[in-house]
Amino acid sequence: MKCDQLRTELKKRNQRMTAQRDIVLKSFIEAETDHLSADEAYRKVMEKNCRISKATVYRTVELLAGLGLLRRIVFRDGIIRYELVKKGEHHHHHVVCNRCGSVVEFPLDNLDDLEELVREKTGYTIEDHQLKFYGLCPKCQSEKKTQNNRDSETK
Amino acid sequence: MKCDQLRTELKKRNQRMTAQRDIVLKSFIEAETDHLSADEAYRKVMEKNCRISKATVYRTVELLAGLGLLRRIVFRDGIIRYELVKKGEHHHHHVVCNRCGSVVEFPLDNLDDLEELVREKTGYTIEDHQLKFYGLCPKCQSEKKTQNNRDSETK
DNA sequence: CTAGATGCAAAGGTTTTGCAGATTT
DNA sequence: AAATCTGCAAAACCTTTGCATCTAG
Numbered sequence: 001m002k003c004d005q006l007r008t009e010l011k012k013r014n015q016r017m018t019a020q021r022d023i024v025l026k027s028f029i030e031a032e033t034d035h036l037s038a039d040e041a042y043r044k045v046m047e048k049n050c051r052i053s054k055a056t057v058y059r060t061v062e063l064l065a066g067l068g069l070l071r072r073i074v075f076r077d078g079i080i081r082y083e084l085v086k087k088g089e090h091h092h093h094h095v096v097c098n099r100c101g102s103v104v105e106f107p108l109d110n111l112d113d114l115e116e117l118v119r120e121k122t123g124y125t126i127e128d129h130q131l132k133f134y135g136l137c138p139k140c141q142s143e144k145k146t147q148n149n150r151d152s153e154t155k
Numbered sequence: 156m157k158c159d160q161l162r163t164e165l166k167k168r169n170q171r172m173t174a175q176r177d178i179v180l181k182s183f184i185e186a187e188t189d190h191l192s193a194d195e196a197y198r199k200v201m202e203k204n205c206r207i208s209k210a211t212v213y214r215t216v217e218l219l220a221g222l223g224l225l226r227r228i229v230f231r232d233g234i235i236r237y238e239l240v241k242k243g244e245h246h247h248h249h250v251v252c253n254r255c256g257s258v259v260e261f262p263l264d265n266l267d268d269l270e271e272l273v274r275e276k277t278g279y280t281i282e283d284h285q286l287k288f289y290g291l292c293p294k295c296q297s298e299k300k301t302q303n304n305r306d307s308e309t310k
Numbered sequence: 311c312t313a314g315a316t317g318c319a320a321a322g323g324t325t326t327t328g329c330a331g332a333t334t335t
Numbered sequence: 336a337a338a339t340c341t342g343c344a345a346a347a348c349c350t351t352t353g354c355a356t357c358t359a360g
Binding site for chain 3: 173
Binding site: 014016017018019037038039054055058059 | 323324325326327333334335
């Protein structure tokens, strides 16, 4: 279980397991493929009538990211979101709708050979990479189409 | 010249060429491969003792991005930065140092075939993509090494 | 002349911080 | 008991907005 992993990682650093940390972590487990910002995580926690302060949630998500339990994901809107790091998960990338902001994951082999090429060419040692695709989701494609039709009728 | 392009794009939309817009655009031309946030652009402008209000700079960078003269770039820190769009430029990606935040560009063929694959699998029509590599720049690699050595001597 | 742009200051929204009191180990 | 964590409220940030004034076309 994730909570055990959290407990272990905390112990390594002489940090403590608390009810709040457990609750925040669980909110990401429940969010599944949703990518929550610190603020969204806070709201989710509040909905379950768990009273945690906003400051604690903000502190906790960064803690969890530092421990390797969450991964920071940032799209073009600049909002810092987090997703659960799953052990043994396939590498995946993100496809984002420019209109409604919906996100789907896209599994793809690691671009390891590319990382090696980048290291050779730039001298940077590469720890990881993120690939994002931006476009229109199926729903927004059809909505846009009907809207365009309306527009041309009006003219 | 870029300013002509700006003038043309503005005219198309019945918008006006102003001294402020010229100055902001120039600050990105001078920044070269630096990626400036709106706030950094504002400071750069101030240094040249051009008095433009912050609000105007913020409005202008978004305007320029909308006109296709700047491109939004967002790294993991969530800060929205902008880079100049160069005509006929090779597609490039970004390599970011996790320690000092330095950024270098990495030319690479477009991943167009990948975009097509993503469209087939997800149903999203893809407009563009961004690939970022995160790691350590050469300078930080050596600094980290000497720091580690110091640490082990202390023990 | 007049639609559009700017500057200012105020408002809005998000994230961080200091510190007293509560909790974990 | 001691070190760590939490909650609260204030502070710090960053960005946007409303509106009077100015200006490009």
